[in-house]
Amino acid sequence: MDRLSPAKARSRSASVDSGATSLTLIEQVQARDGEAWKRLVDLYAPLLRHWCRRWGVRSEDVDDVLQEVFRAVVVGLRGFRRDRESASFRGWLHGVARHKVLSLIRRGGSQAPGGTNFYERTLLLPDPATDDSDDEEGTLVGDLYQNALRLVRLEFEDRTWQAFWRATVEGEAPAAIAADLGVTPAAVRQAKSRVLRRLKDVLGESPRS
Structure with missing residues (x-):
């Protein structure tokens, strides 16, 4: 301080x-800081659950999707770069979640959430650049920023x-x-x-x- x-x-x-001047939360996670990882999961899990619900993922499959997403984050976060003004972790995470939901549907075939019609409809899941947020997502993003404010307060x-x-x-x-x-x-x-x-x-x- x-x-x-x-x-x-x-x-x-x-x-x-x-x-x-301290490290960002993303940098701490990239450095394999366990406490930082827990904070990241706590911050972003509600938003991930919202995206899953919005995309029609069955409630019993949501936890599996989140597990797959966070596993992918562990592997891929070192490659995440914010070298463009449009780059953001939330947008990157949205893309990872979208990919994992599509993978779940493809693996499930007719047993995917909502059946074949859902599969066909979800092949065109919106990407981070075109997916408009709804009121609930706006509230969740507000909560995300409020929680992040608590993290930086003592700095x-x-x-x-x-x-x-x-x-x-x-x-x-x-x-x-x-x-x-x-x-x-x-x-x-x-x-x-x-x-x-x-x-x-x-x-x-x-x-x-």
Whole structure:
């Protein structure tokens, strides 16, 4: 956690802090960190279950699909790269899940969930680039970000977090926040940007700067 000296804490011109520098959750999982893996599963399992339900996977098959997806993540995550603005872990995971559901259907033949008609219909499962989210998915993605916020909270000095939260969640004007916290409005905007960047970075939603 970044700490400010008393002199800097009194300076209105000082930036709120220098920002977090720890590894992303994705990088920790790539490094075979067991606790990071558990956090990743906890974060993304609800969204995976939603995709399975949306694609018509039988409830008794959902756990098998999730097991296959996470097994594929273990094998393939080292190859995941965020070197394009459009690259995201969630989009990559969506593609892995789609592939595993199609594989389940093909293996099951007429015994696949929903029978042959389902098989034919699901051959064209939407891909991550065209699959529009629904209201439930929007809620789940919101929950995903809320849980990720809890993960990154302790990486930031308290004043940074207050500036971010009040500007982003409570919608207060930067000037009012700055006057209250004893920093400049530019520092408030910088704090907001840093926390949002870190949040997306942890979730694999954007390339690292």
